[in-house]
Amino acid sequence: MRVPLIGSLLKQRHARTLFQIPIFIISVAMIVHGLFGPQLAPKNLATTFTWVHFRGALVLVLLFAGNFFCFACPFMLVRNFARKFVRPVRNWPRRLRNKWLSIALFVAMLFVYEWLDLWASPWWTAWLIITYFAGALVIDSIFKHATFCKFVCPIGQFNFVASTASPLEVAVRDHDVCNQCVTKDCIRGVREPAAPLVVIQRGCELALYQPRKTGNLDCNFCLDCVQACPYDNVGIMSRVPAAELTTDPMRSGIGFLSKRKDLAALVIVFTFGALLNAFGMVSPVYALEQWIANALGISYELPVLAFVFALFLVVEPVLLIGVAAWLTRVWGGSRKPLLSIAVRYSYSLAPLGFGIWLAHFGFHFLTGLYTIIPVTQSAFGLGEARWGMPGLAPNVVQLFEFGFIGLGLLGSVLVSYAIAAVEEVRPVRVFIVWAALSLIIAAGAFWLMSQPMEMRAVAFASG
Amino acid sequence: MCLLCLFLAGFISCRNQSPSGFTVTAEITPQPARVGQATIALRVTGASGKPVTGARVALEGNMSHAGMAPVFADAAEFEPGRYRANMELSMAGDWIILVHVTLPGGEKVERQFEVKGVAPA
Numbered sequence: 001m002r003v004p005l006i007g008s009l010l011k012q013r014h015a016r017t018l019f020q021i022p023i024f025i026i027s028v029a030m031i032v033h034g035l036f037g038p039q040l041a042p043k044n045l046a047t048t049f050t051w052v053h054f055r056g057a058l059v060l061v062l063l064f065a066g067n068f069f070c071f072a073c074p075f076m077l078v079r080n081f082a083r084k085f086v087r088p089v090r091n092w093p094r095r096l097r098n099k100w101l102s103i104a105l106f107v108a109m110l111f112v113y114e115w116l117d118l119w120a121s122p123w124w125t126a127w128l129i130i131t132y133f134a135g136a137l138v139i140d141s142i143f144k145h146a147t148f149c150k151f152v153c154p155i156g157q158f159n160f161v162a163s164t165a166s167p168l169e170v171a172v173r174d175h176d177v178c179n180q181c182v183t184k185d186c187i188r189g190v191r192e193p194a195a196p197l198v199v200i201q202r203g204c205e206l207a208l209y210q211p212r213k214t215g216n217l218d219c220n221f222c223l224d225c226v227q228a229c230p231y232d233n234v235g236i237m238s239r240v241p242a243a244e245l246t247t248d249p250m251r252s253g254i255g256f257l258s259k260r261k262d263l264a265a266l267v268i269v270f271t272f273g274a275l276l277n278a279f280g281m282v283s284p285v286y287a288l289e290q291w292i293a294n295a296l297g298i299s300y301e302l303p304v305l306a307f308v309f310a311l312f313l314v315v316e317p318v319l320l321i322g323v324a325a326w327l328t329r330v331w332g333g334s335r336k337p338l339l340s341i342a343v344r345y346s347y348s349l350a351p352l353g354f355g356i357w358l359a360h361f362g363f364h365f366l367t368g369l370y371t372i373i374p375v376t377q378s379a380f381g382l383g384e385a386r387w388g389m390p391g392l393a394p395n396v397v398q399l400f401e402f403g404f405i406g407l408g409l410l411g412s413v414l415v416s417y418a419i420a421a422v423e424e425v426r427p428v429r430v431f432i433v434w435a436a437l438s439l440i441i442a443a444g445a446f447w448l449m450s451q452p453m454e455m456r457a458v459a460f461a462s463g
Numbered sequence: 464m465c466l467l468c469l470f471l472a473g474f475i476s477c478r479n480q481s482p483s484g485f486t487v488t489a490e491i492t493p494q495p496a497r498v499g500q501a502t503i504a505l506r507v508t509g510a511s512g513k514p515v516t517g518a519r520v521a522l523e524g525n526m527s528h529a530g531m532a533p534v535f536a537d538a539a540e541f542e543p544g545r546y547r548a549n550m551e552l553s554m555a556g557d558w559i560i561l562v563h564v565t566l567p568g569g570e571k572v573e574r575q576f577e578v579k580g581v582a583p584a
Contacts, residue, residue, distance in 0.1 A: 040559055040575070041529045052530035120527035120557070281528075283555055283583050368530020375529075387523065390532040452498075452583050454555035455528045 010236070013201075013227055016071060017080075024074035027129055033379050034126025042387075044122035046129070048368070048375045051119045056365020059162065059358045066168035066236070067159045070149070070220035075136035079148070082137055092147045099157065099262040103269055106154040107313060110273050114280050115305055119455070146205035149220050156220060161270045162354045163216035164347075165241045165411060170219055170226065170234065171210070177233040178211040186210040186225040186234055201228045204253075210234050212252035215244025217263070242411045245347045246418035257347055261339070264346040268317045271353030275444055276312040278360045282451035321346060324437045332420075332430035344423070345434050348416035352438050355408015356445045359401035363449075366397045401449045405442055412438040484510030487562050487574040498555050498584040505538060505546045507564060514544020519565040522548050524578075527557040555583040 009015055026049065034046025041047035058069050116124050132155070139148040149156045163169075172178055187209045190201035202224045204210070210225050225234045248258050257263060279285050285308075292304050325341040328334045334341055369391035377385040391397075416434035420427040490504045503522060507515040520538040525531070531554065538548035552558060558578040565571050 040525060040561075041527055042525045042531065042533065044529070048529040051528070117527070119529065364528075364530050367532070371530050387533050388535065390530060452555055454583065455526060455531075456556050456580055 010223060011226065016222060017077065019072035020074055020077035023072050024077050027074045027133075029379070031126045031129050034122040034129070037122060037379060039122055041120045041122060042371065043375060043378060044125075045375055045379050046122045046125040047119065048371055050125050050129070052364050052368040053372055055361040058159070059354070059361045060365070062159065062162045062166050062354070063358060064167070066166040066170075067163040067216060067219060067221045070156060070159050071222065073149075073220070075132055075148070075153075076222075078133055079136045079140045082141055086141045088140065088142055088144045090143050092143045092145075092151055096151060098151070099260075099266045102152055102154060102157045103262065103266050105152065106157055106266075106269060106273070107309070109154045110277060111305065111309055113277070115302060145207070146220070146222075150206045150218055157266055158270065158357075160217050160219070161267055161350055162357065163219070164245055165351045165354045165408075166216060167238055167241050168236050169216050169239055169244075170221060170223065171213065171237040171239070173233050173235055173237070175211060177231050181231065181233075183230065184209070185228040185230055189224075190228050190230070203228050207253035209252040212250070214247070214249055214251045214254075217244070217251070218253055242351045242415055243418075245350060245415045246422075248344070258340065258344045261343055264343040267346050267350050267353065268321065269313060271349040271356070271441065272313055272317050274353045274356035274360065275441065275448065276309065278356065278445070278448045279312070281360075281453055281455055282448060283454040284451060286454065286456060320437055320440065324433050327433045328424075328430050332424060332433060333426045334424055334430065345416060345419060348412050348419060348434055349438065349441070351411025351415060352405075352408040352441055352445075355405045355411070355442075358404035358408070359445065359449055362404060363394075363397050363401055365391075366400065367391045367394050398449065402446065405445045405449065409438055409442040485515070485564070485572045485574070486512075487564070487572075487576070489560065489562070489576045491578055496552060496558075496578050496581045498552055498581060501550050501552050501578075503536075503538070503548050503550055503560065505548075505562060507544055507546060515564070515566065516540065516543045517567045518546075520546045520548070521563045521565075522550055523561040523563065524550055524552065525559050525561065526554055527559065552578070552581050555581050557581070 009018075012018070030046040030049050033044055037044050037046075041051075061068050112118065112128075118124050118128060132153075135152065136148045139152055140146070185201070185203060187203045187207075189199040189203035192198035192200055204225050205222070206218050206220065208219060208225075210229070213219070221236075226236075245257075248256055250256060254260065254263070289301075289304050289308065292307050293299060296303070296307070298304055321342050322338070324345065325338045328341045328345070329336075329338065336344075367390060370389045371387075371391065373389075374385035374387045377383055413435045416438065417427075417431045420430040420434070424430040486506075486508045488506045492502045492504075505520060507518060507520065509515050517540070520540075522536045522538060524534040524536075526533075534551055534553055536548040536550040538546035540546050550560075558581055560576055560578060562574045562576070563571065564573070
């Protein structure tokens, strides 16, 4: 926040809106073009921006900075506008105040992506964007605070987990200043002095009380706390990426990581979902689907796809993490229950999962980098579109892919070591177990990224 | 708002380019198609079913996923109304081939067909 120009820009009260408006305009253009434009994915704004540029830019910004895509979220622009007219009065139901619903939506999103071949369908992609806008609008018009961001939005959950590996976080500059503070504006908001019930600047809507906030989980970088703090004591700080996963303090708005089974499940789905999503784009997936279809005597894609999802997101993680947790007990000497071990060490997989997403999305982004130019030209009628220059050569980009996975592997190995060093009596043995698990997953990712790409709408001949 | 108007204007002008009544039928060899060179033979007929001769026919192959490198080829007329091109299908999966036809009078027609499930080499 003290960087010249950028810092002073971000400190402005309407800085977020300034970034949200252009993204909102682009989103509207994508919806219109997706619904009414050419239904050929490479020639349409909705599919090209969403599946090539948005996803790629998202993970790269998360890698090099932080959760700035939630900061510029266009859904929140519409929601904030609606809240000028509709004041939500309800609280989100207590039993839903966790990540289980958003995990289900995240899995549903991955499933629909494969089932409806969203990457090939401008029309469905446009409807996906509309659904996000409608979801944010409806949920946050009924329920108070940032319910949609914290408990519902699948993109938000993706960003929360990925941003644990980001180098920036919103944090307190000097805790002594917070100790002296009596108004707690960062969480309560700035109130009208004459009318204490009137909030003139929101505090954190995600229930993250700055002095007790640790890391990026659940932080959407809205900077409300920065605006609200009367002492200019909250800012965007640099830090060691993924270090927040190595410790387990009581976190404001989250609690203890070791007690959050839902958050651990989110990290597991994030990591194994990265493998699954990449697997859907390479040749062996069709052989597997055909084999499953033949073995089960099924000729429809839906149940076969459900089987593949169950294999990747349930059977594979349960087996791998289950064996690792069991070895932690019998060989590593841990006395904790199996489930507690599995929960605690699952967080160590987040950097690797992020590395695999980076490799996958980075591939599409870098190999299709320049397609943004002819697609925009074509959509807006801006002269003769030149379609021949997609981006960097795939063999060059493959080096980046391997680098991202390697970086993620390194992060996961270091996090598992740091956890074991603090919590285990035989830390080296426990570290070996969880490092081996990361290595197995990374080997799978390296293998996937080496496979020839094959993007088909129909996996096999249906009956 | 200005950007959106420009966008809609551009979009409408793009959609009104193609006259109707022209038919393009395509055959691709080898069958089934594999990654590598494919030969695409086209029959172009006008509204009356008469072969369209002397046209300039250019092909543009796109993957079903956005962001992939398109491939291009020019087709040569080898019989009246029949055109042939060699195209390098660079990747396995579903392809959509756009056929850009420029008629002798300068009028432009665009048609497309799909080549599904191009197998790895």
